[in-house]
Amino acid sequence: MSALEDFKTGLETLKKAERYRSLNLADGLDLTSNDYLGMAQEPFLRKCAIQALENGLDIGAAGSRLLRGHTKSHANLEEFAANHFNAPKTLYFSSGFQANYAILMTLPSRHDVILYDSLIHASMRDGIQASKAKGFKFAHNDLNQLEDRLKKHSNSKQLCWICVESLYSMDGDFAPLDNIVELAKDYNFVLIVDEAHSTGIYGPHGKGLSQKLIEKLGHERIITVHTCGKAIGVAGGLICASDFMIQTLINKARPFIYSTAPMPLQAYLVQKSLGFLSGNEGDIRRTKLFELCERAKALFGEAGSQIVPIILGEDAKTLEIAKKLREKGYDIRAIRPPTVPESSARLRLSLSSYLLVEQLNSFADDFKKLT
Ligand SMILES: Cc1ncc(COP(=O)(O)O)c(C=O)c1O
Structure with missing residues (x-):
């Protein structure tokens, strides 16, 4: 049998196991999408898009951010978002997947460890796989297991990266963020909080569930990721972090460097949506x-x-x-x-x-x- 046949048998195996996936167009009352606040259909955003294009906003960025793809729309959004999310710096990616993947494949060094909740999103899991650091899973929201892992795997010389979602995408439950920081504070930790399903909804004016921690601790040891294709209704992923983390991403993150910048229109609409939702x-x-x-x-x-x-x-x-x-x-x-x-x-x-x-x-x- 040729190796190409393996694709067909692979698909047959999925079908037999009831695991075959196919694409279905939206039809019926929406109980599925992540358009939690109706922004994907918001007339105000539609108007902003039409006006911006009529006023000459470019459609495509036509290059990487480090080359000619960096536009005023990107710079304006990142400045606005830093203010909005109370962060020293932000960096905008084409998708939340790309943002999570970039953080984890780039920032942890081979001396570090990554402790991650068993239910974190595939984008963080894949970033951990691509990272040089060793990853260790702890059971979902299990603080005892997290404490064990911290004791066993962390020491003062290496950084210990902890990965969680503030609101879990498939289980709809919340991470005990305060307790996690309380446990981690005796270690050399950085907490990465994926706010994909919280952004726009929870925290003061929808700024996310990490806001209280950030007010207390700043961003040196906390990185947040705000995806913009769910409650924000547009697309992309914003990373909020300290200046040196963001500069490291700009200089070293391959998904950032070797990819065409997000559409300027996309960045512009994210800014408009964030503004709208904070009102x-x-x-x-x-x-x-x-x-x-x-x-x-x-x-x-x-x-x-x-x-x-x-x-x-x-x-x-x-x-x-x-x-x-x-x-x-x-x-x-x-x-x-x-x-x-x-x-x-x-x-x-x-x-x-x-x-x-x-x-x-x-x-x-x-x-x-x-x-
Ligand atoms: C928890 C979580 N993080 C990240 C992502 C990726 O975000 P995006 O859809 O913007 O690529 C998703 C999307 O499903 C998600 O649910």
Whole structure:
């Protein structure tokens, strides 16, 4: 059998295991996207885009940031974001994946260790794999195991990088950030907080769940990543860090150096969206979203965030229920391993501020009839 045949058998194996993935267009009531505050469809952003283009904003950056691809839109966004997120410096990447990957493949040295929560996002996992430092996993949100790992693997000469998400993307629960810092403070640590699903929603005016820690400790030992394609409704990833960390990324991060800069329009719209969401309308949408979170908590339990995992266990059963719910007009998708741990296939119910409580109630009724 030729090596090319392996691709076909690989796909067949996935199909037999109910793990085959395919692309489906959006259809039905959105209970899936990460557009938590409705910004991906926001008329104000649409108007900003049209006006900016009409006023001559370039479409593409046409080069790496270190060459001609660095534009006023990028510089303005990074200055605005530094102010917004209370950070000495920020650096904007085309995606959150690229930002996480760049941090981890670039900053930890071969003498360092990386301790990571078992549920962190694939972008951090892949960055750890590409890093020269050794990585050690601790069980999800398990402070005892984190403490053990710190005692065992960390010493004063090397840096110990700790990787968490402030709000976990598939489980919808929060990291105990204060406790983590309390444990780490006796070590030579740097905490990397992926704020992908918190940005725009939690913390003062949606500035993220690390804000209180940053007010107390500054950014020397805390790096935050704010993805801009979820509640912000645009695309990209902003890294907030000390000046020397950002300068190191600019000088050494291969995903930053050897990649065309994000579209200037994208950077411009992220700035507009951050501004919009820090104002009154942002507060109104957050309040609406939190009301829905409370209702979803009453209906399904879980941590009370906008991400509600409905864990069904088996892949086939999860696929079947998702299919039936889609036939009823709900756009909800089955999430299967390897995205989530084995035997924990689930529906990932994702709430948005524009969803009505009645729609959520109807979904819960229809779901219960199927189980
Ligand atoms: C926790 C987390 N971090 C990072 C990313 C990557 O962000 P982006 O979609 O901007 O590449 C995602 C996206 O799914 C995510 O859920």
